[in-house]
Amino acid sequence: MLRALLALTFWALFVPLAALLTFPWTFLTGNADFLFRTAMWLAWTGVRLTGVRVEVEGRDRFDPALTYIYMCNHTSNLDPPIVVPLIPRRTSVLVKKELFRVPILGRAMRLGDLVPVDRANREAAIASVERAAVVLRKGLNMTVFPEGTRSRDGKLLPFKKGPFHLALETSFPVLPMTIVGTHELWPKGHFGVTAGVAKVVFHEPIDPRQFPDRDSLMEAVRAAIESALPEPYRS
Secondary structure, eight states: OHHHHHHHHHHHHHHHHHHHHHHHHHHHHOOOHHHHHHHHHHHHHHHHHTTEEEEEEOGGGSOTTSOOEEEEOOOBTTHHHHHHHHSSSOEEEEEEGGGGGSHHHHHHHHHTTOEEEOTTOHHHHHHHHHHHHHHHHTTOEEEEOTTSSOOSSSSOOOOOSHHHHHHHHHOOOEEEEEEESHHHHSBTTOOOOOOEEEEEEEOOOBOGGGOSSHHHHHHHHHHHHHHTSOGGGOO
16 A cells, blocks of 8 residues: 555656646647656656566567557556556557546647547547547557456456557557556555566557458457466456
């Protein structure tokens, strides 16, 4: 519990300070690179304060200069601050639409090309896919957790359809990722963080143009992500 409190206290203190420094610069220049780099430093430092070390495998399996739709499994609140800073170059993510209503924060997220999402509204979900397609065509990566929520038992949940519609519509390659260990270090429903090692595996990119439909692409991505999970967490 103390490790979780330390990380949360760090974020509570430094996120507002970082916003005071990065938001004005972003608004003046219209460039979100400084904001993104600062956010990634905050995320990574907070993870280190929990006592979690990160190992990475598979960086040689893809070209970091290309644009991808990164898809990763999700079991813990540790996953986003571990996974997103490891993505080469700037990436966009899906964010709950309610946060875009916060005046200053919403403007900063729009300048950062983050994508609002409302899974309860089908038309809004379609609009999110269209917005994400625009972001990809600008040269930014997109990072999604296709399960849409954290798994309680460490096994993969059913995937949402939107990210696969996005891949088929844009033809950008999907890069599956597997995060291992965070389910034990900070499982859903628990507050305390256990110090230990989390491992992130980058898999070979998957070309959506090689698949006849959404379901076959979804199964291929699911199989890649599941292949690096420990045996007890496989279907």
